[in-house]
Amino acid sequence: MxxxxxxxxxxxxxxxxxxxxxxxxxxxxxxxxxxxxxxxxxxHTPTRTSAAYMLGLLLQSKSIALADLGAALQELEPACAALAAQ
Structure with a gap:
């Protein structure tokens, strides 16, 4: 470094x-x-627990509701799957 x-x-x-x-x-x-x-x-690679904790802090600091994150994932996942299938 x-x-x-x-x-x-x-x-x-x-x-x-x-x-x-x-x-x-x-x-x-x-x-x-x-x-x-x-x-x-x-x-170090973060554990699932620490990654979830950090994601929670980020969402909270940006005032992003968990429901909004879920909705975004529902929109993105099909597009990502289609790209991966190509």
């Missing part, structure tokens, strides 16, 4: 916000942080 200082500018966030986001992802076990000169970030 590039140095944190090199990542904050294109993301248009402060170094403090970037580090806080890394800490949150580490707490949620989405990544593992190894600190120091040879530090690294290891990305």
């Amino acid at each position: 590039p140095r944190q200082e090199a990542l904050v500018e294109p993301l248009n966030v402060s170094l403090l916000s970037f580090r806080e986001a890394l800490q949150i992802m580490d707490t949620e076990r989405l990544i593992s942080l190894r600190r120091g000169n040879r530090g690294s970030v290891v990305v």
Whole structure:
């Protein structure tokens, strides 16, 4: 991973916000942080439970009703199935 200082500018966030986001992802076990000169970030595949939790937070933050998500899926699934069948 590039140095944190090199990542904050294109993301248009402060170094403090970037580090806080890394800490949150580490707490949620989405990544593992190894600190120091040879530090690294290891990305983990989320569990179903953590993915559902994160999706719930996203839906809540955007004020999206679960019924609206279900309706969107009903519209998208047939189109996706048709594309996959080609």
